Amino acid sequence: MKQAQFEKQFEADWRQLDQQLATLEKLRHGDLASDPSLNQLPASYRRICHHQALARERGYSLSLIQRLDDLVLRGYRQLYRPRLPLAAPIKQFLLAGFPQAVRAQWPWQLASAVAFCVSLILLWALVRNQPDMVYALLDQATAEQMESMYHPEAEHRTQRTASDDVTMFGYYIYNNIGIAFRTFAGGLFFGVGALFVMLFNGSFFGAIAAHLTNAGFQQPFFTFVIAHGAPELTAIVLAGGAGLRLGWALLAPGPWSRREALGLAASQAMTVMYGAFALLLLAAFIEAFWSPRQFEAWIKYSVGGVLWLLTLGYLFAAGRR
Amino acid sequence: MIDDRQSMRTAEGATLSLVPAGILPRGGAFLIDLLIRAPVYIVALVVLSTRTGSAAGLMLILLFLLEWFYPVLFEVLRHGQTPGKRLLGIAVTHTDGAPVTLNGSLLRNLIRQADFFPMFYLTGFVAMLSNRRFQRFGDMAANTMVVHVGNSRPPQQISVAQTTPPDWQVTLDDQQTLLALLERQDSLSAARRQELCALGWPELDSAQAEQRAMATARHLRGLE
Numbered sequence: 060m061k062q063a064q065f066e067k068q069f070e071a072d073w074r075q076l077d078q079q080l081a082t083l084e085k086l087r088h089g090d091l092a093s094d095p096s097l098n099q100l101p102a103s104y105r106r107i108c109h110h111q112a113l114a115r116e117r118g119y120s121l122s123l124i125q126r127l128d129d130l131v132l133r134g135y136r137q138l139y140r141p142r143l144p145l146a147a148p149i150k151q152f153l154l155a156g157f158p159q160a161v162r163a164q165w166p167w168q169l170a171s172a173v174a175f176c177v178s179l180i181l182l183w184a185l186v187r188n189q190p191d192m193v194y195a196l197l198d199q200a201t202a203e204q205m206e207s208m209y210h211p212e213a214e215h216r217t218q219r220t221a222s223d224d225v226t227m228f229g230y231y232i233y234n235n236i237g238i239a240f241r242t243f244a245g246g247l248f249f250g251v252g253a254l255f256v257m258l259f260n261g262s263f264f265g266a267i268a269a270h271l272t273n274a275g276f277q278q279p280f281f282t283f284v285i286a287h288g289a290p291e292l293t294a295i296v297l298a299g300g301a302g303l304r305l306g307w308a309l310l311a312p313g314p315w316s317r318r319e320a321l322g323l324a325a326s327q328a329m330t331v332m333y334g335a336f337a338l339l340l341l342a343a344f345i346e347a348f349w350s351p352r353q354f355e356a357w358i359k360y361s362v363g364g365v366l367w368l369l370t371l372g373y374l375f376a377a378g379r380r
Numbered sequence: 381m382i383d384d385r386q387s388m389r390t391a392e393g394a395t396l397s398l399v400p401a402g403i404l405p406r407g408g409a410f411l412i413d414l415l416i417r418a419p420v421y422i423v424a425l426v427v428l429s430t431r432t433g434s435a436a437g438l439m440l441i442l443l444f445l446l447e448w449f450y451p452v453l454f455e456v457l458r459h460g461q462t463p464g465k466r467l468l469g470i471a472v473t474h475t476d477g478a479p480v481t482l483n484g485s486l487l488r489n490l491i492r493q494a495d496f497f498p499m500f501y502l503t504g505f506v507a508m509l510s511n512r513r514f515q516r517f518g519d520m521a522a523n524t525m526v527v528h529v530g531n532s533r534p535p536q537q538i539s540v541a542q543t544t545p546p547d548w549q550v551t552l553d554d555q556q557t558l559l560a561l562l563e564r565q566d567s568l569s570a571a572r573r574q575e576l577c578a579l580g581w582p583e584l585d586s587a588q589a590e591q592r593a594m595a596t597a598r599h600l601r602g603l604e
Contacts, residue, residue: 061600063602086457111394122536122563128395128396129530140477140479141482224437226434226440227437228437240493243491244492247521248497281558297403306570322520324521332490
């Protein structure tokens with residue numbers, strides 16, 4: 060069959076499919092099921108695949124082949140539309156998938172936690188023994204700002220309003236989750252970015268905690284940070300571990316090519332990132348609405364302690380068979 | 381063929397051909413998306429600098445969502461196309477041609493930060509130049525690529541005229557070459573057309589060669 064005949068015979072088919080695809084491409088996910096043209100798609104798609112194969116085999120002109128290629132690709136993209144995650148996968152993820160993924164990546168998560176904790180402890184010990192060493196890490200202004208923030212009689216702590224809470228909630232989401240995402244992305248550079256964030260944040264936290272303790276402000280500081288610290292610090296460490304996982308795939312890809320190893324590592328690390336995201340949302344909520352409340356120290360410490368136990372217990376124990 | 385088209389077979393045995401989008405359309409789409417977001421950023425800056433309280437908090441959440449999830453939202457719900465990509469006729473797909481999933485889209489957009497490093501997508505730019513699919517690192521990790529979509533031209537009418545059957549055993553290559561010449565005749569100058577046709581029929585003078593080539597091409601196409 061010559062090309063002109065072929066085109067004449069099937070032109071109507073192609074136009075129809077083109078219109079059908081245009082309709083489907085405009086539809087949102089929710090309206091898909093109710094669309095009647097959906098039932099005809101597989102049959103039309105098989106037909107266009109047949110026509111494409113014929114056109115290629117018979118050496119018809121490149122523009123015709125390209126036109127059919129285009130229809131095949133558009134049909135394929137409609138036929139294989141992904142399903143959006145729904146409630147069931149989210150539940151499964153929170154109950155088992157997330158802690159399992161964290162445990163499956165234990166070497167990197169451990170490395171990230173060690174980097175964070177060791178730098179924290181080192182700087183804590185250093186600044187406790189040599190109080191002036193704190194200025195090696197932060198400048199005078201930051202240190203003074205920290206002191207005024209955690210001063211026991213500070214005005215902003217006793218007269219905090221509900222709208223301040225919302226502001227801070229927004230700020231914690233914007234800032235902390237952004238940091239976690241950047242930490243993860245930074246891991247791509249052979250893990251250096253993620254490792255740096257862990258070391259820096261660990262040192263920073265250790266130095267400030269020690270500095271405030273030296274100034275005698277330990278109670279306002281620790282009662283403030285203990286509760287939200289559980290999900291927040293854990294999530295930052297997890298993001299660091301996920302980043303290290305990425306970087307390790309490029310450093311030591313094993314039996315895969317670097318590109319394949321990266322793809323594999325990324326899809327595993329992504330599971331942890333979803334969880335870190337959820338933990339940081341929780342942390343922002345606690346940090347904005349619970350941590351600034353003025354209660355007896357023992358109440359704050361017990362709530363914080365319980366949160367630490369819950370967070371770590373969840374990561375170690377949930378989803379085991 | 382000398383182009384960057386990537387062909388792959390689907391499970392159905394159909395051939396998908398994907399044309400990776402280069403740096404210009406992708407950069408253009410990025411700029412358009414930036415312009416679309418710019419008014420929101422400006423409003424947010426004004427709100428943040430003039431007001432505190434709940435409004436500022438909500439603005440920060442909005443900024444967070446816009447910064448990280450604007451591309452994800454559109455890529456997942458709009459067939460891999462942010463408004464900018466839609467305008468420039470490009471879309472995100474997985475490398476096997478499948479539509480991008482939520483996981484894939486999130487991954488490529490989180491790693492965007494690494495591609496942006498140290499500034500203006502320098503890392504991503506180098507990564508894109510180093511592989512045939514123009515993938516930045518985010519694309520490699522998520523196994524996605526940005527392709528041109530819906531770029532085929534509408535079918536062209538070719539006038540019926542005198543036809544000549546070929547006097548040799550026509551291969552598929554010969555046929556496609558002649559058919560392509562027939563379709564592209566209007567975009568070539570007369571001199572170039574004759575020059576090309578003379579390659580096939582060097583024994584004729586160039587005007588005759590062109591006539592002969594076109595008549596043969598029309599015959600092969602079936603324009604009797």
